[in-house]
Amino acid sequence: MAVALGTESAVTTAAVTTAAVTTAAATGNEDGGEGGREGSGRRRDTDVDIRSWPVPTECRDDLEKIVDTHVIRPFLVFDVDGSAIAPMDIASKLKGALVECSFSLIHHAFERDDSFSGLIQQVVILRPAQIKPPSPYKSATKPYHPVSLTPQEVYAEEQRAVKAFALPISSPAAGPSNFPTPPSKFLVPHCDDILMEKINRTTRKSGTRRFQPETRENGRRS
Numbered sequence: 001m002a003v004a005l006g007t008e009s010a011v012t013t014a015a016v017t018t019a020a021v022t023t024a025a026a027t028g029n030e031d032g033g034e035g036g037r038e039g040s041g042r043r044r045d046t047d048v049d050i051r052s053w054p055v056p057t058e059c060r061d062d063l064e065k066i067v068d069t070h071v072i073r074p075f076l077v078f079d080v081d082g083s084a085i086a087p088m089d090i091a092s093k094l095k096g097a098l099v100e101c102s103f104s105l106i107h108h109a110f111e112r113d114d115s116f117s118g119l120i121q122q123v124v125i126l127r128p129a130q131i132k133p134p135s136p137y138k139s140a141t142k143p144y145h146p147v148s149l150t151p152q153e154v155y156a157e158e159q160r161a162v163k164a165f166a167l168p169i170s171s172p173a174a175g176p177s178n179f180p181t182p183p184s185k186f187l188v189p190h191c192d193d194i195l196m197e198k199i200n201r202t203t204r205k206s207g208t209r210r211f212q213p214e215t216r217e218n219g220r221r222s
Contacts, residue, residue, distance in 0.1 A: 076122040085125075096129030 050072050055063050066072070077085045077094065085093050102122050108115040136143050149157070 075120065078122065078124045080125050080128065082124075093125065093128075094123070097125050098127040100124045100126055 050063065051067055053063065075087070075090065077090050079085055079093065100123070101120060102124075103118050103120045106117045106119065108117065
């Protein structure tokens with residue numbers, strides 16, 4: 001159970017997401033006496049007699065061991081309507097619920113080291129656990145949707161999408177376009193330009209002469 005500690009008798013709101021909740025808090029040597037007793041060895045009015053608690057048979061021996069060595073205090077949990085929740089119902093009621101937890105914080109000063117301990121006073125359920133619809137994948141008939149397109153069909157869909165969203169480019173032969181010419185960084189270079197750039201990049205790496213296309217001017221080869 002997640003509880004944020006604060007000042008004495010502070011009240012905070014926390015979400016309880018675990019069912020590992022005990023029905024009583026066991027403390028020892030709280031008042032300096034042996035086994036959590038006061039110095040006179042008598043019980044306090046707030047102590048709970050657990051000898052007659054209805055526990056399972058396999059837990060009876062463990063209960064007898066803590067009767068005379070621990071002080072047991074009730075874990076007070078109240079429902080939304082203010083009614084007290086029975087110990088056997090606490091775990092199911094708190095799981096997933098939004099609660100208000102009241103507790104006291106005790107500060108122990110031991111020379112240079114400090115220690116803190118908290119004592120839960122009561123827990124009030126503000127909102128019960130919300131029932132969520134079960135996941136379809138946890139049912140006996142799990143949903144299954146096989147892939148409907150082959151890789152070739154996926155490629156064809158991509159090509160159609162490119163043609164549908166590509167910007168039109170103006171050219172002198174086609175005349176002016178109704179759309180503005182996009183910046184040069186958005187223009188797709190011609191395949192011949194790409195090939196020439198690859199050839200020049202390869203020759204630069206190998207240290208050979210830069211490739212130049214052959215042209216003819218006035219009958220001479222350049």
